[in-house]
Amino acid sequence: MESTIPILDAAFWVTTGAILALLVLSGLFSGSETALTAASRGKLRARADKGDGGAQRALDITEDNERLIGSVLLGNNLVNILAASLATALFTRVFGESGVALATLVMTLLVLVFAEVLPKTYAITNAEAAASRAAPAINLVIKVFSPVVSAVRWFVRGILRMFGVQADPDSQILAVREEIAGALYLGHSEGVVEKEDRDRILGALDLGERAVEEIMLHRSQIEMINARSTPDSILEQCLNSNHTRLPIYRDDPDNIVGVVHAKDLLRAMHKLATSDDETSKSLDSFDICDLAREPYFVPETTTLDDQMRQFLRMRSHFALVVDEYGTLEGLITLEDILEEIVGEITDEFDPDADHPIRKSDDNQFLVDGAMTIRDLNRATDWNLPDEEANTVAGLVIHEAQIIPEVDQVFSFHGFRFEVVAVKDHRITKLKIRPL
Incomplete structure (x- = not known):
């Protein structure tokens, strides 16, 4: 009994307390790393806009993920190695040479449960909240370890360069659009997001990557008005058409001289019909080009996003698409672009109202x-x-x-x-x- 008394002295309890404290620090590092890397920057931004200082700090330190991960890993490895060393010394003192194996087993279990699984599980479950709480402490760790981390970064990049790998810490692994698309596909597969909602959001995101030539109505399907036609035939063509805007050409379909709106034509015809002159004489003097609006031409390579902005800016819904040589390729309307977001838009005048x-x-x-x-x-x-x-x-x-x-x-x-x-x-x- 007397031989065990010196073992349980003050040094024993101080070492035990130090090991427990180091395990707590290890859990803090592990949980913080998981929370800061798993937290959504969009949700952190929303919290920061509401006055959460921790969320703003989390956003700041995650700007440079390489520095963040380097600092956290350095701190985590330091406390884990120190805790393992103290545990080995303590168990060796108590149990002799067999204490080394026992210390390895006990520390592995303690680190696994309390310094890895437990804090990381909590961090994944409450990523944004955990990141906001841990950010001030991790920010201090980053400042303390900054010189060492910078040296390690320089050394690591040198090694990677030897193997032809260029490390760019400022580049994002996934673009924002790809992150949103991935979340939508995952949500749809899990039944959280409806297919229609997924398609609408993805359609809006794709507008900047698609050109008008991909969705335009080809020139072979464009209904046009010949400026040389008689007023009666022009009126009949407009009344029988399913479209409210029709291009006008003279002699050659490539020679577009204007675009007529059905309302403008009907107003002009009504004015002629109610004038004091004889209707037949008034119709003979009618010129469709007098009503035509200036045609609006766009290149076939214009993105749908840019074209929609142009439509909204110009308060226009109709544009003619030309290639690099100025040859008419087709036409595009604001409705065509909106259909890329919301799906097919049909009305009572569409000839093929059924699904294609x-x-x-x-x-x-x-x-x-x-x-x-x-x-x-x-x-x-x-x-x-x-x-x-x-x-x-x-x-x-x-x-x-x-x-x-x-x-x-x-x-x-x-x-x-x-x-x-x-x-x-x-x-x-x-x-x-x-x-």
Whole structure:
């Protein structure tokens, strides 16, 4: 009994207290690292805007993740190694040579449970709150360890450069858009986000990456007015048209001289019909170009985001798309851009109010050839590539390398494509089903 008394002296309790304190510090470092790296910067910004100083500090120190992680890892390793050394000395003093193995086992369990799993679980569960609370202490640690961390960073970058790796601490691993898109896809897969909501938000985010040529109405489908036509035929064409704005050309469809609005035409016709002159004489003197508005041309490479801003700035809904040589390629409207966000917009005047995708009798999808691949993917949750072609018909022609004939069948990208209808070397209808 007398031999055990010196073992449980003041040094024993001081060492034990030091080990426990170091375990607490280790848990603080581990939890802080997890909280600061897992916390959403958007949520931290929201907390900071409400006056949370800790959240603002967390935002500041996470600007340089390399410095943050270096400082936290340095502190964490210091306290873990020191705690293990003290525990080894303590257990060796109490149990002799067998104390080394016992100290390793006990410290492994204590560090695993109380310095790793427990604090990190809490940090993941309450990432933003934990990051806000830990930020002031971690900020102090970063300042204390800054010289050492800077030297380590310089050394690490030198080693990485030897292997051809360029480390850029200012670059973000994921762009903001990719983070949002990933969160939306994850939320949809877990049933938290509806497909329609996901598609609308992703559609809005994609506007800056897509050009007007991808969604414009091709020139072959544009309805135009010939300025040389008689007033009666022009009026009849406007009344029979499903569109309120029609381009006007003279002699050559590429020679667009203006755009007429149905309301302007009806006002002019009403004025002629109610004038004192004879109606027939008034109609003979009518010139559609007098009502035409200045045509608005845009390059085919303009992004949808820029074009929508231009529409809103100019209070216009209609633009003609030209290529680099000034040749008319198609037209685009504000509605076309909005449809990329909210989906197809139809009204009572649309000739094809039904969805361009229908289920055929043989359980295949009957698709309009002019439908864009993006719209098809959105409607079916498929992943057909749209890098080489904008429309479904264009994708088939690109992959087949020929102009297909009716009833020809192709298989690529995991889908079966059957050509149903062709008109003027254009594929107008296809049947598609996953293989």
